[in-house]
Amino acid sequence: MKLETLEKYNDIVIQMHDNPDADAVGSGYAIYRYFQAKGKRVRLIYGGRQPITKSNMKLLLQELAIPVEYVQELEAPELLLTVDCQYGEGNVQRFEAQNIAMIDHHNTGRVSDAMSEIRSHIVSCATICYDLLLAEGFDVNADIRIATALYYGLYMDSKELSEIRHPLERDMIDFLHYDRVLVRRLNHANFTIDEMETAGIAMIRHSYDENKRLSIIKSNPCDPNILGLVGDLVLQVDSIDVCIIFNECPGGFKLSVRSCAPDVAANELARFLTAGIGDGGGHLDKAGGFISKRQYEKRYGEKGIESFFFQRVDEYYDSYDVIYAKDGVKDVSGFCKYRKKAYICGFVRTTEVVPAGTVCRIRTLEGDATVTAGEDIYLMIGYFGEVYPIERVVFERKYRVLDASFEKSFEYPPTLITQADGKTRKLLPFAKQCIVQEEVRVFARELCKDTKVFTKWDYEKYMAGEAGDMLCYTEGDAKDLYIIKKNVFGETYEEAE
Ligand SMILES: [Mn+2]
Incomplete structure (x- = not known):
């Protein structure tokens, strides 16, 4: 997406997620200034259950005179542009609009198109906005307030710059002429005295499950961002890998989940804890959620919220097994031999799409995977258009190449995203046909x-x-373990003798 394409709209509302953080405000404000400079009628808004109360955020808005509006109702604007969030997600109040556009860095599976710019490998949304503004020749240093808002967004979303990786993020740090004195003040204004006490009491009253290396903490009412801050701190404890912290808020309970346990994705746990009674989501390591009191009582009656969390967490840990492919298959019982049906599938040689050495993300049915393009790495296009990586030697053993291009239409066209610039490339124009070799067998069990x-x-x-679903490994390589979805397996495999 280019900002220029949005210039055909005159009545523009920029919406940040509920409980806006520094990244949402920095992104929103910079884009606001851009459209204002273009002579548009533009507003910067957010909705949700409560207005901003966090001290650093209030200081930021005040010092930079950012015209943020907290609204509960909105007359459908010509364009609604969500920043640091995506329309329809749980953390964004829903408003009607004639047209919708988005700029975001959260991975929801959505990819960029003419009306959205989604780069989930970028640490902050402010970085994406910075790049979009630069592409339009907009001088982000013309006003120190714009540069400072963008910088502070990046700073806060990258754990004080410790998670900076992308060249664009480095450029931004070097290039922006921001107000160092203000950023320093903001960094020392994360808590009020009252919040410090709230955080202290919450930590003293923590509960701890040694086996799960998990802590559940009930806090007194406070700004939702304070919950996250306490969670971040608790996760630094050497014997805690997962932290759930919650408190009462208007209409229900607000929760924050932090995880550094590889088998517990924070966003997945937040969704699990709130399923059917609220909403939850976020990143792999940080997530949040809300439980509606009305729905909670309908389902759990008088049950105390603390015992609910303990029970639900147990259910979560009991709900899945964990398998590490590097350990191989220890127990082969239950595995049966299958043969891939002889249908024509597509494959792509990575080096025909991008130069060798290019780091790419591919969108598989299982979420994103990172692969580095090379002569020995191919991509398979599956029956339903899913993409997965395969080593050339394995490919050559399993498939025979046919001399024809692979043409098939999919609901979601197979796509590759180059990490450095976030550009998406369609894979189908590069796809060739191949057919599975007779003798290839896999072992699989349900x-x-x-x-x-x-x-x-x-x-x-x-x-x-x-x-x-089916757990599979290729005959002869018990460390190449993977899962094939039930419906895909049914369509593409048959039992072998
Ligand atoms: Mn963000």
């Missing part, structure tokens, strides 16, 4: 429980299988 498989490939998280 999962009787949800299972997380850590494959030998660099997936951003585990491959998640549900009961009924």
Whole structure:
């Protein structure tokens, strides 16, 4: 997406997620100034259950005179542009709009198009906005307030710059002329005295499960961002890998989940804890959620919220098995031999799409995987258009190349994203046909429980299988374990003698 394409709209509302953080405000404000400079009628808003109360955020808005509006109602604007969030997600109040555009860095599976710019490998949304503004020739240093807002967004979303990786993020740090004195003040204004006490009491009253290396903490009412800050701090404890912290808020309970346990994705746990009674989501390591009191009482009656969390967490840990491919298959019982049906599938040689050495993300059915293009890495396009990586030697053993291009249409066209610039490339124009070799066999067994498989490939998280999906490995390589979805397996494999 280019900002220029949005210039055809005159009445523009920029919406940040509920409980806006520094990244949402920095992103929103910079884009606001851009459209203002173009002579548009533009507003910067957010909705949700409560207005901003966090001290650093109030200081930021005040010092930079950022015209943020907290609204509960909105007359459908010509364009609604969400920043640091995506329209329809749980953390964004829903407003009607004639047209919708988005700029975001959260991975929800959505990819960029003419009306959205989604780069989930970038640490802050402010960085994406910075890049979009630069592309339009907009001088972000013309006003120190714009540069400072963008910088502070990046600073806060990158754990005080400790998670900076991308060249664009480095450029931004070097290039922005921001107000150092103000950033310093902001960094020392994260808590009020009252919040410090709230945080202290919460930590003193923590509960701890040694086996799960997990802590559940009930806090007194406070700003939702304070919950996250306490969670971040608690996760630094050497014997805690997962932290759930919650408190009462208007209409229900607010929770924050932090995880550094490889088999517990914070966003997945937040969704699990709030399923059916609220909403939850976020990143792999940080997530949040809300439980509605009305829905909670309908379902759990008088049950205390603390015992609910303990019970639900147990259910979560009991709900799945974990398998590490590097350990191989220890128990082969239950595995049967299958043969891939002889249908024509597509494959792509990575080096025909991008130069060798290019780091790419591919969108698989199992979430994103990172692969480095090379002569020895191919990509397979599966029956339903899913993409997965395969080593050339394995490919050559399993498939025979046919001299024809692969043409098939999919609901979601197979896509590759180059890490450095976040550009998406369609894979189908590069795809060739191949057919499975007669003699290829896999061993597979049905999962009787949800299972997380850590494959030998660099997936951003585990491959998640549900009961009924098939756990497979190729004959002769018990360390190449992977999951094939039930419906895909049924369509593409048959039992072998
Ligand atoms: Mn952000």
